[in-house]
Amino acid sequence: MNLLELLPAGWKKAGECMVIKKSVRIKKRYVKFRCISEEPLQQRVIEANMRNFILRCMGFLHNPYVKFVRYDAENGEGVLKCSARHFKSVLQSLVLFKEGKCRVKLLSSSGTLKKL
């Protein structure tokens, strides 16, 4: 039996490693933001607050995967990654986000980190 036939559709062999076809890959979007608050906030605090708020806005069935790529606690600037399918909803949730004396300002967005 050929092991390649057992692989799920969408996979192809490229040299020694298996890669997912470009048409099947999850397309990502990167969002650059600045967190304006009274005191500098740690990454884990702001990340947890933002994730909870996005979950509250979008619900369990449509909750997207949001990941902090980098965050500078001193100036509050950071970059988060989300899927392109939920990109608009994530941006709308971030605009509505406000926790006490903290505000998220959207700076720019792009499909690649290099362009941000």
Added chain:
Amino acid sequence: MPFYDLHINFDWDGFCEEGYSAAYIPNLLLNSAKYDSSKVNIAFVGAGNNLSGRYDLVNFIDFRVDVPLLSKIRDKRGYVEMCFSDIRQHILDGKLEKVQFFSSVLKAYKIPYIFTSGASDIYSIKSPKELAFVGELLGFNQKDVLRSMSEFAGVIASRLEKSR
């Protein structure tokens, strides 16, 4: 393209950093307050308030649809205020559909609207692009929302500059 925020509730000097050319503290026409030509006058409709006299913007409390009144505002060349702080509170209270229905009525009857932030502190400020995202959530086009904050708000802003 210049943008104007016609409803903020505190003294804000840094509006240029957010992309605004000017921001105004309005005169709220509540409890028989009089029209002030040197300020943006916002009339409130609903919860016992009725529309009477002169006004610049009309704020519908609870986004209650009143088609004859909306048509009257359109005929008198008035503008309906879409205040972000009210919209945000309604969304978090689970009343997004009510606001979306109100927005669909504004679009269907071609009633001019102006988006404002209604900010009470520096942490409630929203840039024009951010308000455009919220407008898109309600069913408007981003271009139309930005146009409302630029072209329509500019009409009121230019009147205020002339009166000073």
